[in-house]
Amino acid sequence: MKRNSASGGLVYSTEAGRMCPGCRKPVADCICKLLKAPPKADGPARVSRETKGRGGKTVTVVRGLALDEAALARLGKQLRTACGSGGTAKDGVMEVQGDHCERVMQLLGQQGYAVKRAGG
Structure with a gap:
């Protein structure tokens, strides 16, 4: 058994393997991920097209979905x-390579999400 002296908790057990640093249970039995609430939506999902910081490549970006x-x-x-x-x-944030804003908006709308086009 190894103990992490900095945090004072068990980090690995030969019986259970890796231990979660939050709840101190084996990673397979971790309750932290179950307690973590999904992010709140602040309105409709926003679909935009971006190229900045990607070497000129176009990417379709979806933000604002309240999903884990x-x-x-x-x-x-x-x-x-x-x-x-x-x-x-x-x-x-979801990123889809290429300019697929219209297709992504259509698919999200079919699945019942409120969708709004953002940006230019």
């Missing part, structure tokens, strides 16, 4: 598959 990380990743996968492109979903 797992649900956001699943929805991102559906959108990327429908658009036939790559992308990512992290920190409450």
